[in-house]
Amino acid sequence: MAISIKLFANFREGRGKIVQMDYTPGMTGQDVIDALGITAPEIAAIIVDGVDGKVDAMLTVPVKDGGYLAIFPPVAGG
């Protein structure tokens, strides 16, 4: 199966809104961002299958088959 990666703000440039990626057992967020050419320091927030947390920790969480990631650069407002 595949996993979906939802990208936001300038992470969409040259990549699109949603990227589909083949699932391989044991793959983590780090594998995903490596494949997308995004580095951890560029990420301000990340959600893996509905769960958010510190970026470094979340990048080590195994992704579920058929699951999703949402990745955000620094954004704010109010």
Add this chain to the structure above:
Amino acid sequence: MFGYMGKILRINLTTGVIGTEDLDFELAKKYIGGRGLGTKMYMDEVDPQIDPFAAENKIIFINGPLTGTATPTGGRYMVVTKSPLTGCIASSNSGGEWGAYLKYAGYDAIIIEGKASLPVYINIEEEKVEILPALDIWGKYTSETSAALKEKHPDSKVLTIGPSGEKLSQMAAIMNENDRAAGRSGVGAVMGSKNLKAITVKGAQKPVIANPDGLKAVTKECRGMLKENGVTGGGLPTYGTAVLVNIINEHGVYPTNNFQGGHDPGAEAVSGETLTEEYLIKRNPCHHCPIGCGRWVKSEHSPEGVGGPEYETLWVFAGDLGINDMNIVIDANYWCNEFGLDTISAGATLAAAMELYQRGYITDEMLDDDVILKFGNAESVIHWLKKMGKREGFGDLLARGSYRLADFFGVPEYSMSVKKQDLPAYDPRGIQGMGLQYATSNRGGCHVRGYLISPEILGLPEKLDRFELAGKPVWAKIFQDLTALIDSTGLCLFTSFALGAQQYADMLNEVLGTEWTADDILLAGERIWNLEKLFNLEAGISPEEDTLPPRFLEEEMPEGPTKGWVHKLDELLPLYYQERGWDEDGIPTDERLEKLGL
């Protein structure tokens, strides 16, 4: 006297007497300016129990010491009075150009007292200050008013209310430069109650800076930090505050249908990315602002475009009403600006009305068989917004805000507000620290009295567990105190995504000739927070109002990544009071007040 202009303008609209007074420099340094000094000056002159619409009430327009200086975003002013919406102290902040021009006219503040017998406006050109008739502009929209006054006073900046302020809507804003608003807490209605339509200002004076070379250096450093920062140098300039739609939605704290849900699968249609790609004409920065989050967007109202919606406005006229149509949001924003209405409270009142309709409290008959106020009914938004602005038919009830509307039907719990002021675009069930800040905000439901969204959702300056309670009271207090300080300087709160207390201290020191540390200015922020609390207590706002609507405390979030959560205010509040050095009932202790010099 450095930084300040040293002069306060006092205008009595009952007697027509205009006078100037010297600024008390020692008092100014203690309370900084803007929100802090304005509150102190207001409290020294007005009984907190006053009816906000009484002629004896006053309204103060006040700058910070950095307003009108070269500092980045140094152009903001504050409106201080008692709120007709909440009964609390109202400090409503606006950007644009008007605040800087008030300083160039030679004044730190204007104190307006009394009530004119007929509609008037005030024209200020340095020493020349006049009260002029406003019968020809009374009843006009804000853009018409601005255009008419610009014709009479070509180089002046215009601050005005719209029909909503004239008609004393508790949600009325004060607008300047057409699309900048001192939006919240109904300050526009206090102007309206005084028959004061507008204030025009111009001048060519400049504040004297204590250390011009030092200011140049620290300004350069701060501008560099703002440019390098991912938010202030990237996200905000490119996408505006609208960039929050997707990230808040993905975390399941994007309120839908009057906070009945927390995730909207169609939110992309009103996101910052969509606004930028399909609607943006240009950025629209405030005075001396290198960030430029303001938007200028395409609209059927003008070929040149109109002021664009902020994140809160996008949310409230989209997800919160069950509609995802960017054109409706832009239109709603336009009409709020024209009527002079707070977009958050206006939209939230429509959302509450829709829930009251859903639950059978509002019926078709009450709406005179007019357009149905129903979630998802796109045609209802502009229709009822205009009726709210004109106070026509059922719109008269809507113009009082969501709390008074829901209370009219005996079910205030369907107003998603704190202290009668509508909550902004973040569901507190999934952001425990932010919920605590909502409950304890001195001006009621608000996101700019401490923005814990930043660490709890956005990961800035570091990511906190948004469901965790430990440590949140400490974070809440620090954010609240720093915010109170920044609001008193004349700078924009958005600078705090890149700058810290030290940078604010440095800027103030170079301008004022002071030697404050970061701790000193945080203490000033705490002093201001406590001062506001004292006002509220004297005004009769009991600590029992430090709470959230029952929905957040009792109903679990039904969906999305926040599913199953409620807000745990009962656990957080005692710890917060302790952190503030207040007693267990939420009253500041004598000991703490003494430490703060209050």
